[in-house]
Amino acid sequence: MKKAFALLLMLAAQPARAELPEPLTCLLRPDRSSDIGAETGGIVASVAVKRSDSVARGDLLVQLDDRLARADLARATIARDITGDKLSRAEAVTAGRGISAEEVATLRADAAMAEADFRRAELMVERARILAPFDGTVAEVGTEAGQLINVQPLLRLIDTRKLRAEIVLPAEAFGQVTPGDVLPLAVELTGSHVAGRVLTIDAYIDPNSNSFSVIAEIDNATGAIPAGVSCSLMR
Known part of the structure; x- marks a missing residue:
């Protein structure tokens, strides 16, 4: 915190620069944002969520439409069971030398192929269910029941329990802040003050603006601050 205070004193003492905003502003973004899509094309049977819904990881x-995939799975299940039974009987007969080792090897290969086909059919059924990869909030829904889709984003999921702020600092501040430092930020919309813990720091100076960026993380477990609002570094 002492280092952050020294940084603020340095910023306050330097002359204003035309290239930098005054005060130093930032935008609070979701900690995680993901465009969710399908791995395969098909027809949307149903959409289980709507905009602003909260979801947990694994929720549908x-x-x-998985009718064709389920039919393929049923066929693959039957084929797996049949080849498995044939192999079991052959192995039992082999003990009495009633079938050649070569024939048993062929049946084992057939059983392995049938098992692989079953696993593939099972996976295609699973891929028809698009699940939430993490806890979050539905920010956008871009599909509806009956739509024919390809491999494309269908909705956007965000996690706002933590927010991230990108803060642009003048080159003179380089070396004055390190990962783990806490920077005081003011949130314009709510009028609140929050602590931003520094996660990463650019390893270079932008020659056009003579500045560098710092990414800070803000705890937002209560959801009091909406993502997308502006903030500023308090001086």
């Missing part, structure tokens, strides 16, 4: 977001 979109269900694709």
Whole structure:
């Protein structure tokens, strides 16, 4: 915190620069933001969520029409069971030398192929269910039931329990702040003051603006601050 205070004193003492905003502003973004899509094309059977819904990891977001995939799975299940039974009987007969080792090897290969086909069919059924990869809030929904889709984003999921702020600092401040430092930020919309813990610091200076960026993380477990609002570094 002492280092952050020294940084603020240095910023206050330096003359204003035309290239930098006054005060030093930032934008609070979600800690995680992901465009969720399907791994395969198909027809949307149903959309289980709407905009602003909260979801947990593993919750169903979109269900694709899986009737063909389930039919393939049923066929693969039957083929796996049949080849498995044939192999079991052959191995039992082999003990009495009623079938050649070569024939048993062929049946084992057939059983392995049938098992692989079953696993693939099972995976295609699973891929028809598009699930939430993390806890979050649905920010956008870009599909509806009956739509024919390809491999494309269907909705956007964000996690706002933590927010991230990119703060642009003048080159003179380089070396004055390190990961782990806490910077005081003012949130314009709510009028509140929050602590931003520094996560990363640019390793270079932008020659056009003679500045560098710092990424800070803000705890927002209560959801009091909406993502997308402006903030500023308090001096």
